[in-house]
Amino acid sequence: MTDFRALLENLAKAGVQFIVVGGAAATAHGSARLTADLDIVYQRSPDNLRRLVRALEQFHPYPRGAPPGLPFLWDERTVSNGLNFTLVTGLGDLDLLGEITGGGGYDRLLPYSVVLRVFGSECRCLDLERLIQVKRAAGRPKDLEAIAELEAILEERAGSAPEP
Amino acid sequence: MPAFEPDPVIEAYKKDIDRTLIRENLRLTVEQRFEKLMALQRFAEELRRAGRAARQTK
Numbered sequence: 709m710t711d712f713r714a715l716l717e718n719l720a721k722a723g724v725q726f727i728v729v730g731g732a733a734a735t736a737h738g739s740a741r742l743t744a745d746l747d748i749v750y751q752r753s754p755d756n757l758r759r760l761v762r763a764l765e766q767f768h769p770y771p772r773g774a775p776p777g778l779p780f781l782w783d784e785r786t787v788s789n790g791l792n793f794t795l796v797t798g799l800g801d802l803d804l805l806g807e808i809t810g811g812g813g814y815d816r817l818l819p820y821s822v823v824l825r826v827f828g829s830e831c832r833c834l835d836l837e838r839l840i841q842v843k844r845a846a847g848r849p850k851d852l853e854a855i856a857e858l859e860a861i862l863e864e865r866a867g868s869a870p871e872p
Numbered sequence: 873m874p875a876f877e878p879d880p881v882i883e884a885y886k887k888d889i890d891r892t893l894i895r896e897n898l899r900l901t902v903e904q905r906f907e908k909l910m911a912l913q914r915f916a917e918e919l920r921r922a923g924r925a926a927r928q929t930k
Contacts, residue, residue: 709913712906735909736902740893742912826902837875844876856885857894862875864894 710800713827715746718799720829722763725751727821728833729808729842734854736824737836738861741854745794745801749834751814752806757784760804767798810845811838836862 712732719726728736731743750760761784769782772794780786787793791806807813811820811834820838823830834842840858843851897905 709910709917712910732906732909735905738894738897738900738905740890740897742916743909744913824902826906840876844879852881853885853888856882857889859876859882860886860889860891861894861898864891864898866875 710745710802712746712800714799715797715802716831717827717829718763718767719748719760720831722759724759724763725753725756725814726760726832727814727817728824728831729805729811729817729839730803731854733834733839734858736826736833737839737858738864739854739857741857745803747803747805749805749808749811749814749817752788754784754788757787761787764797764802769793769795769797769802772796772801808842808846811842836865 716728726748728746729749730745730747731739731741732746734741735743750756761782765782771778771780774780787804793804795802795804808817811817817834817838818832820835821832822835824833836858840855840862843855843858897908900908
């Protein structure tokens with residue numbers, strides 16, 4: 709199980725610049741679908757990588773699904789040399805994304821994010837319209853139902869839902 | 873005017889979306905939505921555990 713509360717709290721308190729995307733962003737916007745992990749797009753400045761590494765090191769991030777015992781070192785160099793990481797941590801599954809299909813990296817997504825006050829901290833979340841756009845751009849068959857639900861949420865919020 | 877160009881495949885999926893669940897969620901705070909997700913995760917995990925136990929005692 710992923711402890712969304714603890715993950716968001718730790719990242720926010722450490723001052724990490726990130727935007728919640730994926731299923732957790734959909735939850736924040738009102739989705740009823742089950743999602744297993746927290747997906748975030750993180751800013752790749754050296755200062756932010758340092759904050760990110762420090763915020764997570766106590767939870768021992770490790771590549772998800774990889775056999776145990778790999779020489780995986782959680783440090784700034786590792787994060788700097790990579791881009792997207794699917795990790796398991798002591799707080800659950802966490803995907804760290806340097807970029808997402810159809811959306812780019814943190815700086816490009818920032819104007820399309822909203823600030824959420826959640827669990828006593830503030831964190832950024834991709835707005836509903838851009839979340840739909842990036843899911844449409846990804847073109848994954850498994851996302852079709854999720855996109856349909858997100859568009860329905862948009863209609864409900866706008867009060868333009870079709871009559872049952 | 874729709875915010876997105878309607879996609880016939882997505883529109884087909886949309887017919888099966890439970891809008892009562894969406895309306896219920898939209899009445900919650902963001903924090904409550906995450907609490908609900910974590911409760912759902914715990915429930916799913918409990919079902920998986922019970923399934924495993926049932927298979928072992930078969």
